[in-house]
Amino acid sequence: MADWQVIEGNITAPKGFKAAGITAGLKPSGSPDLTLIYSETEAIAAGVFTTSQVRAACVDYCRQRLQAKASARAILVNSGQANAGTGKQGWDDAVESAQLLAQGLNISPESILLASTGVIGQRIKMEQLRQGIAPLIQSLAPNGGDKAAKAIMTTDLVPKTIALETKIDGRPVRMGGIAKGSGMIHPNMATMLAFVTCDAAISTALWQQMLSRATQKTFNQVTVDGDTSTNDSLFALANGESRTAAITEMGPNAEKLEAMLTAVCQHLAKAIARDGEGATCLIEIQVTGAPDDQAGRAVARTIAGSSLVKSAIFGRDPNWGRIAGAAGRAGVKFDQNNLRIKLGDYVLMDQGQPLPFDRSAASNYLKQAAAGAYLQQDTVLIQVDLGTGSGQGTAWGCDLSYDYVRINADYTT
Amino acid sequence: MADWQVIEGNITAPKGFKAAGITAGLKPSGSPDLTLIYSETEAIAAGVFTTSQVRAACVDYCRQRLQAKASARAILVNSGQANAGTGKQGWDDAVESAQLLAQGLNISPESILLASTGVIGQRIKMEQLRQGIAPLIQSLAPNGGDKAAKAIMTTDLVPKTIALETKIDGRPVRMGGIAKGSGMIHPNMATMLAFVTCDAAISTALWQQMLSRATQKTFNQVTVDGDTSTNDSLFALANGESRTAAITEMGPNAEKLEAMLTAVCQHLAKAIARDGEGATCLIEIQVTGAPDDQAGRAVARTIAGSSLVKSAIFGRDPNWGRIAGAAGRAGVKFDQNNLRIKLGDYVLMDQGQPLPFDRSAASNYLKQAAAGAYLQQDTVLIQVDLGTGSGQGTAWGCDLSYDYVRINADYTT
Structure with missing residues (x-):
């Protein structure tokens, strides 16, 4: 294209x-x-x-x-x-x-x-x-x-x-x-x-x-x-x-x-x-179904910036509740009963309700995607559909690791 | 009173x-x-x-x-x-x-x-x-x-x-x-x-x-x-x-x-x-000289929420530049040439310019204040004057430690 x-x-x-x-x-x-x-x-x-x-x-x-x-x-x-x-x-x-x-x-x-x-x-x-x-x-x-x-x-x-x-x-x-x-x-x-x-x-x-x-x-x-x-x-x-x-x-x-x-x-x-400080992987958040593109970008940014989401991904933990929580506080109105969350190929939540999913397979996805990041090829992909409109937005972030704290606890001293 | x-x-x-x-x-x-x-x-x-x-x-x-x-x-x-x-x-x-x-x-x-x-x-x-x-x-x-x-x-x-x-x-x-x-x-x-x-x-x-x-x-x-x-x-x-x-x-x-x-x-x-997850101390941010109280509270919150400020304090590092940086991005207008930052009794910045200060004494203040927090007595106190108006606000937070990452990397698994 x-x-x-x-x-x-x-x-x-x-x-x-x-x-x-x-x-x-x-x-x-x-x-x-x-x-x-x-x-x-x-x-x-x-x-x-x-x-x-x-x-x-x-x-x-x-x-x-x-x-x-x-x-x-x-x-x-x-x-x-x-x-x-x-x-x-x-x-x-x-x-x-x-x-x-x-x-x-x-x-x-x-x-x-x-x-x-x-x-x-x-x-x-x-x-x-x-x-x-x-x-x-x-x-x-x-x-x-x-x-x-x-x-x-x-x-x-x-x-x-x-x-x-x-x-x-x-x-x-x-x-x-x-x-x-x-x-x-x-x-x-x-x-x-x-x-x-x-x-x-x-x-x-x-x-x-x-x-x-x-x-x-x-x-x-x-x-x-x-x-x-x-x-x-x-x-x-x-x-x-x-x-x-x-x-x-x-x-x-x-x-x-x-x-x-x-x-x-x-x-x-x-x-x-x-290359974020202490990062072990790149995280890409794709938001669809937002009221407009600006709202979609805001939700994507909020998820990418959530310390709880970032530390869960560092732990290779498919903790979709934190993704939903971050989406909810982005200042964008949506009906939580339409919320859909996908991690890689795994649908974790649909129509606002958790789906049964293979936790160890999803965790495995996180491990592999994160490892691939070193080759600058793979990315942890999180897709969130708000089910409200046709707006969309993408944001990028990284996980939160012990090394982030180490690097920043003594930068000037 | x-x-x-x-x-x-x-x-x-x-x-x-x-x-x-x-x-x-x-x-x-x-x-x-x-x-x-x-x-x-x-x-x-x-x-x-x-x-x-x-x-x-x-x-x-x-x-x-x-x-x-x-x-x-x-x-x-x-x-x-x-x-x-x-x-x-x-x-x-x-x-x-x-x-x-x-x-x-x-x-x-x-x-x-x-x-x-x-x-x-x-x-x-x-x-x-x-x-x-x-x-x-x-x-x-x-x-x-x-x-x-x-x-x-x-x-x-x-x-x-x-x-x-x-x-x-x-x-x-x-x-x-x-x-x-x-x-x-x-x-x-x-x-x-x-x-x-x-x-x-x-x-x-x-x-x-x-x-x-x-x-x-x-x-x-x-x-x-x-x-x-x-x-x-x-x-x-x-x-x-x-x-x-x-x-x-x-x-x-x-x-x-x-x-x-x-x-x-x-x-x-x-x-x-x-008692924030992984916290080793309480941080109190007192903002004065803001355009109004709402603005003062917003600046205080932004500083209290800054990962860079939080990890500096975990490192007992009197890194006032990060405090100034966080104040600057709070969405509140002020003239940086009036900015004054105090850590405990130490004035680190005045009229927008860094002051010479005893770095080891300031770092010592951080160590002692943080240690006192366990007794629920002491607090790391950061005072920021925006030099713009009479608004003020206070916010509380905690430092960002390795333990925060550890606790949150594996909460559900």
């Missing part, structure tokens, strides 16, 4: 993009911590940011930037320090970072976007960043996306990348993405950073609309621990280097591009949930 | 109340599982119930009961089976339970209220319940409150009880309460059951209003794991046996009674959080 194919690479797969990731000494661990994403020509830029009232300096900075001018040449990302809760000093650091990079690249500071991830309340280590700018620019490479994908990581176990190619008017158009996220992951942009590049030509307004709609269905439907972060940022650049005709209104080409953008975002969002 | 004193006992401390708790064989563990609360005369009855769309039969039954007639003589509680998600059969079981008890007590079934707690999707074991009714009634005693407090427990580690006495027009008026909770605890009534008795004379409308207001500030401000349950019920009975003049409108006597009711509910709500 999909009108594209998966190709090698990620953000540097589309034409005209380069990237770099180096160790600048921002992280105590010594792993890569400074990233640059670069377009050879000015690219249309769209952004989606955390909805939190407590925001990192880079979030406020970029929101202002994009309001003034919806295009960019480069994105600078530091990991190690979130630069959130750092007041005026944090803002000054952000401004200086953009200026330094602009000087190094010999472009306007207004063409620079910024993102930070790491410990809240810590300023960026500016001395290391200042010294890192030149070697970072030196490292820019047409195949630098892999290094970039690694340098944006914090507690992530694996880099998250994808690239797709489609044809528009017979010409190849490519889109690539990388993301990081692992804890503090929740709808409305979690502690996640995601970057999408594309070589299509498209109008700024349409690109931002597409990104916002795609976010609704993908990144905003992922939850790891219910905590939205101060730094969440998603940027999408489109530089037109595919030399296709500019897309300026909705139509077959625009729809194809939006579907591809949604697929890229969905892949990255699922990869984030799968 | 409080115009009452704590006295011995609980729900049987007020005049004219008896209670019983026996082992009827409903729980596999063999611990007490059937409870009766009884008033010698018809008592004014108020109730607050879960807001979930998936509700136990007893919840729907009692809501209908109280709408028809806001008074009762007895409350029957079974633990072991939640009788939620059990459809028509579950409803029939509830109706039969009320009828059996009414016959045994020789009163109208319309004077019976019901509550269930236990595994969702399991019917009440009716054979055991039928056989349990006679011995349960036999066991009714004027000092039966302690047994009742134990028989309503599920994964609770300790019974939760309180009794207070005040004077109204020179005559003693008493109020008592018991509660159970532990997991699936979240605002809007969690898997918690709570029962309050009082021998004051009061009008039905006023009693229900007082209970609803008290619930807003107490039970709805407690969170253990963010999961609202299918069975949450709070009942308050007032039988007038103190022989004080009937309170029919707000005034000094009504205010005194409402303050006492709020204190009883707050004590029980805090006891539930302190």
